[in-house]
Amino acid sequence: MAIERTFSIIKPDAVAKNVIGKIVSRFESNGLKIVNMQLKQLTREEAEGFYAEHKERPFFADLVEFMTSGPVVVQVLEGENAIALNRELMGATNPQEAAEGTIRRDFAQSIDANAVHGSDSPESAAREIAYFFGK
Ligand code: RTP
Numbered sequence: 001m002a003i004e005r006t007f008s009i010i011k012p013d014a015v016a017k018n019v020i021g022k023i024v025s026r027f028e029s030n031g032l033k034i035v036n037m038q039l040k041q042l043t044r045e046e047a048e049g050f051y052a053e054h055k056e057r058p059f060f061a062d063l064v065e066f067m068t069s070g071p072v073v074v075q076v077l078e079g080e081n082a083i084a085l086n087r088e089l090m091g092a093t094n095p096q097e098a099a100e101g102t103i104r105r106d107f108a109q110s111i112d113a114n115a116v117h118g119s120d121s122p123e124s125a126a127r128e129i130a131y132f133f134g135k
């Protein structure tokens, strides 16, 4: 299987709850290496640009509001099958539907405040990594 890179965000709810370390530990203990990382307060423009694919969705304004409500951790994870593996570790978007042992099941409270973001395809991963960290 190929070594891939994926993009991850530890969202404002998880940063506020002091679980950055616990979440990073899930990545590391499952074979994902942190190859870039920054604590960052997103501007409205950065959050809108990042989630541009959801621009027309009814939850877009709330999503941007939430993502700018406090600092986030943006990071690049590397490992075998990193994109799918990270999505598996995260669990379903809605924490109520997330499998036991997943990050969202253990650390998220709602579909809006759901602890983490992870790229959903190789194309998104490339775009998202370049968006925050350049080429
Ligand atoms: P993410 O992009 O943050 O990794 O999450 P995801 O792929 O699991 O979900 P996505 O469909 O890309 O949605 C992005 C974020 O928007 C919020 N959302 N709210 N109220 C709703 O119905 C709703 N649907 C999505 C979530 O915070 C989700 O993570």
Ligand code: MG
Residues within 6 Å of the ligand: 118, 120
């Ligand atoms: Mg998504």
